[in-house]
Amino acid sequence: MNRTIPVLAAAAVLAAAVFLIMRPERADDSAPPAPDPGAAMTEVSVPPLTGNAVIGKRIFDSFCTACHGENATGRQGSGPPLIHVIYEPGHHADEAFQRAVATGVRSHHWPFGDMPRIEGLTRGDVAMVISYIRAIQRENGIN
Template structure:
């Protein structure tokens, strides 16, 4: 059983670095609310990723090409919240799982992040 743990960890890592753009919209077809996503982002993500999504000394910026849908599909945000993330693009420590943030919350957060990426000229 333990032999499968490295393979499972690799699968989560690869899912977080998917090279295929996310084309099916919000996670699991849920309806996203950008305004709610902003509130949730500020409450759960901003401490490390910055209130302006430009990162802090504790976490990387979401306004970066690494976090665009062609590299980190929407579902990778859900995996990060559920499972945490080991560092693989940045020299920050690992991100722990985030308790109390539902799948629907992540859908709203991703909608907010994508809206900010678009406003910053990173998305078409």
């Protein structure tokens, strides 16, 4: 009986076992840590604000920051960043923001669920918020 094949098979199994035991761990073997709930989703540069954008920031801070984060950077687990290419004027015109506040929005770009309508804001108030958001978008290269 030929012993070469069983000896080679045993050597291959032994070599594989040694390799698996002795191999160094790769840094990418572990998953990245999950983001903290409520953490900002992006970083933005905020320009010096003037005129309607100053008023819009005050309104945004009162009505929108809880979900969309400070300076519209988004909030993990709550709401998306509005300083994002998805919300550029060519994709979400100013009227899209007006309608979102007035009627709410079904979830379609992000996994945060539906946005409810926001009570207590007029179209003029929302126009000020839009001025604020567009100023930050321009500062961050979103036109």
